[in-house]
Amino acid sequence: MDRIPILRMGQFLLVTIQVDLYDRLALELEADLVKMVSKTGAKGILIDISAVSIVDSFMGRIIGNIGVMSKLLDAETVVVGMQPAVAITLVELGLPLKGVYTALNVEKGMDLLKSKVQIIEDDEIDAANDNEDHLPE
Amino acid sequence: MATEITKILKKRKSVILERWMKNQLTDETLREDLISNEELRAESEELIDILTKSLNETNLTDPDSSDFDHVIEILGGISLSRAKQGFSPRETGLYVMSLKETLLQILQEEVKDPADLIAATLNLSRLIDNFSIITFETFIKGREEVILRQTDEITEISTPVIRVWDGILALPIIGTLDSARTQVVMESLLTEIVESGSSVAILDISGVPTVDSLVAQHLLKTVSATRLMGAECVISGIRPEIAQTIVHLGIDLSDIVTKASLASALSFAFATLKVEVKKVAR
Amino acid sequence: MRLMITKIISLNKDKMSIAKEQDVVPFRNRVKEYAIKIKMSLVNQTKLITAASELGRNMLRYANGGKVLIEIVSLGRQHGIRLTFDDQGPGIPDIQLAMNDGYSTGKSLGLGLPGAKRLVNEFEIKSELGVGTKVTITKWANG
Ligand SMILES: Nc1ncnc2c1ncn2[C@@H]1O[C@H](COP(=O)(O)OP(=O)(O)OP(=O)(O)O)[C@@H](O)[C@H]1O
């Protein structure tokens, strides 16, 4: 396992993290994703972490970075499928996971991304920021 | 040479059992409602069997000897099951005490030399007393297990997660919310969110007597964890007194959606899910 | 008479060295094996392993690696996992400061130490400048 594959689905990118990442792999994923967003003009990134059993501050920071960086390139990031034990641990650790949206599963994450992109297209002029969805913390 | 009392005990094994049974059966505290005579007999027979087998002249004066491991195991099993069946400590203790009485009676009949008798009685008493202490210890352990199990059951019962609507969960919290309880609440709520695929969870705190900054912190954590999973968490059942304390303590709940009643939380959830509920004219 | 146990005793142990980034994941897996052995709940396992990951990473990042002792400990009837992280790095000048949320000399979130403390039942840190840092954490199976 050398690189995490990034799947292109229309105007979105899908990444499924299957293993517990060590640092280099995570950093590469960050770089690859940002490059891919820029190259394809993707409007959203979906990161499926349902197979991830540990998110420590390092992983959390990478996920947050991806969110902020892709936002700079005009794409939204949704993290989906976080396991309950991971969510409870992150809250205790004190990691806010800023800059990304969350959804229960890939399907719901896709819907969320679509609605985000829709909203952005609708409000192109006044660039309204909607805050109805779940930005954690 | 001193009388070999372990030989005597081995020889009179069956008499010991008969007498011990008689002692137990005539005792007024015998719990025939909890244990049948046959069971009692089988239990007692096994114990005497193992005891006479393990006992010899050297370990008689050494209650800590590992030769008695098997005896202790059996005694432990008996007192543990008695604790769970609801025997009192007195009734459980009596089991071993009456054995001691029986054994000493036999010694009295068999050992003729008074000095030998005293020595034998002392040694045997010390040994059986040690067994009684172990019996008590395990009995208490058994009770503790019962208590622990009940505590677990209570915590589980007191955190029911209800599927009120497709995609909406409700969790009424009754009683105080400490950190152990919060852990259970979070776990069952998040697990249920995954299982049911719900997007809104309602945490109803009308049954929580007071909300101090610690409780508020626990509520905030639960909300944050729910949001990390990708669902929204609404807190309902905020009584006026609670609203007052929250403000007086300077607790900031502005990041979370709060509603006065479960009904208004539910209509918030409907709105979020774009569900419309209305009366129909018949 | 058998003695009642009132002191923490160590039942089973293992030592691992964390010298490079690739050592972190196998180390976490080993901790998980131990936690499963004592029937630790999934949430507690996750908390323990996350704390372990933070401390192991600190060791790599600030002290060029170090060693971890993994132990199953017991206190009376409860079992737990104790991890001791031992490095020969530069040490931490002000532990109180380092334990604050958000304090970092590595331009990071500064959550590792205080976060790890919140995730376990017992947390102890000792550090001497120029000698090294030693962090000991314990998580009880049902704690
Ligand atoms: N083993 C160590 N040896 C020397 N210094 C350390 C060690 N561990 C931590 N420190 C110091 O303590 C500071 C705080 O550590 P902590 O883990 O809380 O935050 P961080 O590593 O900077 O950020 P994060 O863990 O959130 O990525 C570090 O920035 C570093 O200066």
Ligand SMILES: [Mg+2]
């Ligand atoms: Mg750190």
